[in-house]
Amino acid sequence: MPKSPRFHGGHNLAIIAKCKNLDEALYYVQNTIVYGWSRSVLTHQIESDLWRREGMATTNFAQTLPASYSDLARQTLKDPYILDFMMLTKEHSERELERGLIQHITQFLLELGTGFAYIGHQVPLQVGERDFFIDLLFYHVQLHCYVVVELKAVDFEPEHAGKLNFYIRAVDEQLRRDGDQPTIGLLLCKNKDKLVVEYALSDIHKPIGVSEYQLTHSLPSDLKSSQPTVEEIEAELGGEWV
Numbered sequence: 001m002p003k004s005p006r007f008h009g010g011h012n013l014a015i016i017a018k019c020k021n022l023d024e025a026l027y028y029v030q031n032t033i034v035y036g037w038s039r040s041v042l043t044h045q046i047e048s049d050l051w052r053r054e055g056m057a058t059t060n061f062a063q064t065l066p067a068s069y070s071d072l073a074r075q076t077l078k079d080p081y082i083l084d085f086m087m088l089t090k091e092h093s094e095r096e097l098e099r100g101l102i103q104h105i106t107q108f109l110l111e112l113g114t115g116f117a118y119i120g121h122q123v124p125l126q127v128g129e130r131d132f133f134i135d136l137l138f139y140h141v142q143l144h145c146y147v148v149v150e151l152k153a154v155d156f157e158p159e160h161a162g163k164l165n166f167y168i169r170a171v172d173e174q175l176r177r178d179g180d181q182p183t184i185g186l187l188l189c190k191n192k193d194k195l196v197v198e199y200a201l202s203d204i205h206k207p208i209g210v211s212e213y214q215l216t217h218s219l220p221s222d223l224k225s226s227q228p229t230v231e232e233i234e235a236e237l238g239g240e241w242v
Contacts, residue, residue, distance in 0.1 A: 010039040018046045027051045035114045044110070053078040054113075057186070057209035058194055060201040064208075065182065073143055073184060079211040081111055081188060088215055094153045098122075098135055101151075115142040125170045134167055145181040146171050149188065156192035158200040161208060168206040182206070188213045 011032055019025040028051065032042050057077035061070040085107040086100040101108045102121050109116055119137040126132075136149035148171055150164045164185040171183045185208040197210045 008039065011037075011042055014039060014043050014046065018043070024051050041110065048082045048111075050078070053080065053082075057211040058192070058197045058201070059207070059209040060204055061184075061207050061209070063202075064205060069143075069181065070207075073207065074209070076113060076115065076140065076143060077186060077209045077211060078111075078113070081211055081213045082216065083108070083111065083213050084216040085111075086215060090215075092153055092215075094135075094151050097151050097153050101136065112138070115140045116147065117141055119146075125167070125174060127166075127170055132167070132170065134171070137171075140184075143181055143184070144179065146175060146183040148183060148185045150185065152187060152189040154190055156187070156189045156197055156200075156210060158196065160187055160189070161197075161200040161204055161210070164208055165204050165206045168208070172206075185209070186211065 015025050015028050019028060028042060028046060031037065031045070037045065055075045055077065056079040057074070058079070059074055059077065061074050064070075065073055083101070085104050086097075088096055088100055092100075098121060105118055109118060117139045119139055121134075121136050123134040123137045124131055125134065134148055135151045138147040138149065139145070140147050148164065148167050150160065150167065152160055164187050168183045168185045176183060183206070185206060187208065187210045189210065189212060192210055192212055201208055201210070
C-alpha cells in the first residue's frame, strides 16, 4: 500500500474549495491518506468527480466472483472514465482511441486508478489455429489478477460481451499462474443501455464490467480532414509508429 503523505495545507484548501458536502470531503481525505495522492492528483480526482464515478460500472461480479472479492473488484472500476487528456474527433475509430491511450498511458493509468500495471497492447493469444489480439492488458497488483480491456468506439452491443468473455477465458488458460485471481474484463464503450448490459452479462460466466468513456475535449468532427492520419505521419517520418 502506498505510503501516507503528510497532509499539507494545500490538500485541505483543495478539498474545502472544491467539495460540495462533508461526505464528499471525507472521501477525498481518506483516499489521499490511503493512496498517497499529491495535491495535483487530488485536485484532478475532485475535478473529475471520482467520488460519484467509483464503483459505478455495470458488472456481473456478484455472480462470477467470490463474495469477499467481488465488492473490492467492483470498487476498482468506474463509470464513466474521463479521457479528456486525448484530442480525438467525435467520429474517432477504435484504433485511434487505442493509440491515444497508449500515447498517454501515464494519464490513463491515473484515470484507471491505484494498482493497475500496464502489460501491453494488441497482446497476441493463439487459440487453435487462429491468432487473436487483446486491445489492452493490465495486471492489478492489489487484486492479483489480469485485467483485459476491450475498446469499442460505438454503443454497447450484446455480442461485445461474448468476445470479451472469450479473451478472458484465453488469458485464464494461457497467462494466469498459481496465486492469480480470476481474470477480469473491462469493456469501454461510447454509450450503454444499462438494462441491455445487464441482460448481456446475466449468462456470462467470466467477470466483466462495462463502462462508458467520455472525451470532454474532443475535436469538432469537421476538423478531422485537416488532421494528418497515423499513416500519413508514418510515411512522412519514414519509420514505424511506436
